Amino acid sequence: MTRLRKSVLVAMTSLLLFGTAAEAATLRWAGQRDIFSLDPYSYGSTSNLAFLNHIYEGLVRYTPEFKVVPALATEWQLIDNKYWRFKLRQGVKFHNGADFTADDVIASLKRVSDPSSPLRGNIPLYVGSKKVDNYTVDIEVSAPSPLFLNDLTNIFMFNAQWLVDNKSEKPTDVGAQVEGYTTYHTNGTGPFKLESRVPDAKTILVVNDAWWDEKKHNIDRIEFTPITSAATRVAALLSGEVDLVDAAPIQDISRLESTPGIKVDKRSDLRTISIAFNRRERLTDGRDNPFNDLRVRQAFDHAIDRDLINKKVMRGLAHPAGALVAPEIPGYSAELDKPATYDPQLSRKLLAEAGKSDLAFTYLCMNDESVNEEDVCSGVVNMLTRAGFKPTLDIGPRAVQTPKRSSGKSDVYMVGWANEPTLDAYSILVQVLSTRHGADGVANYGGWSYPELDKMVKEAATEQDRDKRLAIETAALKFAKDQAIMIPLHQQPMAWAMTSKIENVVIRADNKPRHWLTRMTD
Secondary structure (H helix, E strand, C coil), X not given: CXXXXXXXXXXXXXXXXXXXXXXXXXXXXEECCCCCCCCCCXXXXXXXXHHHCCCCCECEEEXXXXXXXXXXXXXXXXXXXXXXXXXXXCCCECCCCCECCHHHHHHHHHHHCCCCCCCHHHCCCEEEEEEEECCEEEEEECCCCCHHHHHHCCCECCCHHHHHHCCCCCCCECCCCEXXXXXXXXXXXXXXXXXXXXXXXXXXXXXXXXXXXXXXXXXXXXXXXXXXXXXXXXXXXXXXXXXXXXXXXXXXXXXHHCCCCEEEEEEEEEEEEEEEXXXXXXXXXXXXXXXXXXXXXXXXXHCCCHHXXXXXXXXXXXXXXXXXXXXXXXXXXXXXXXXXXXXXXXHHHHHHHHCCCCEEEEEEEECCCCCCHHHHHHHHHHHHHHCCEEEEEEEECHHHHHHHHHCCCCCEEEXXXXXXXXXXXXXXXXXXXXXXXXXXXXXXXXXXXXHHHHHHHHHHHHCCCXXXXXHHHHHHHHHHHHCCCEEEEEEEEEEEEEECCEEECCECCCCCECCCCCEECC
């Protein structure tokens, strides 16, 4: 009898194991690029933060419709126009089993606001925080703007004791090549946990069965593989080696859409691709900086044929831009969204007036950041050459180019900005266009400074009336346009391609996957 019971138990166990394996859904996801780091504070990259949002969570989060809703906090209120009081969700566990409490919020905010934090610009209004009790935190702000809640959607929570145990109280920094324990290890509260990571090869996540939220997905495992080659990425999808690819190459969209069993989700991205200048007193080679002359920057602007770039490089899927923010971003003005006229002869005239004819410089681009960036940069170089410039293209992968760009070791560089997580023009105004000081200007890699602009940004931060605030932001964007601080090129297209195994995937204009909402079929 005992032997019989054992046999039945073994048989039942085998069936259960077989059934679990059959029901388990593995999402094989191929990305255009690898993530930079497992530390969400290490670099303000939308794609990096989007991936890590499967592991880490913030106090609040966006719905797919971009509404701010509770996450690790259940409610909040503004007190005396000075403090945001957050009530924390109880019963939440980190992946290592530790309870989520107010101590973790305090430690996380201290870490992300550290002067060495690359992400400190994401919470420019943050002043400090204090613990009220184990599940209540007061966060002091410099201005009572509701945009602070938007900012918090990308500020993920760490376990305070885990940071101490692993000597990780200070943030790492991709741009400065500062690594640490958090570069390769994680401990979040999110819907998936890290199983393994081999940089530039594969990162594997497994479902967090102890997640506090309702499980709407049916994925037990995510295998993320970076495939930089567009052709190889498409081939992997068509052969069934992967189920989903981000950054589907726009030149292959028509072929993918006509392939049985393949679906394409395409739309316009929030990200505006622009060109910016080194504005320090001298260039890295010691020359007086010619880009501090407005006429040189205006000559640059008139040298670029945006319509031709859209037609030849973007297959007509981009939106040629005259404004630094996309139409969906509050603060946008259609009046500003008129690109400079393409006029290479005017460019030559302006250069001659500035005494800078045949101006030589290096133009820093990346081959794995924005859509078709290598082809865009090559086209821009040809246009600039015809307009009297002498550009030298410096192109390479983000891992090599990012430190050069962020440290100011480039004459002219390409940059993309989606205004996330704020989803408001205040994002680019405070983080990119403002003078670098504290949390302001953290992505001002060119080193420019305009006190008039800084004043408008500070006014926008304290204005609680939405219409008045947006009017200030639009005026600030006009100032930036008039001064040609940055040269907008276009809002790039985005496309995700997938096999019929993907039953439902939620991707919006912010180009962020939300695989805690993804469902798959066998």
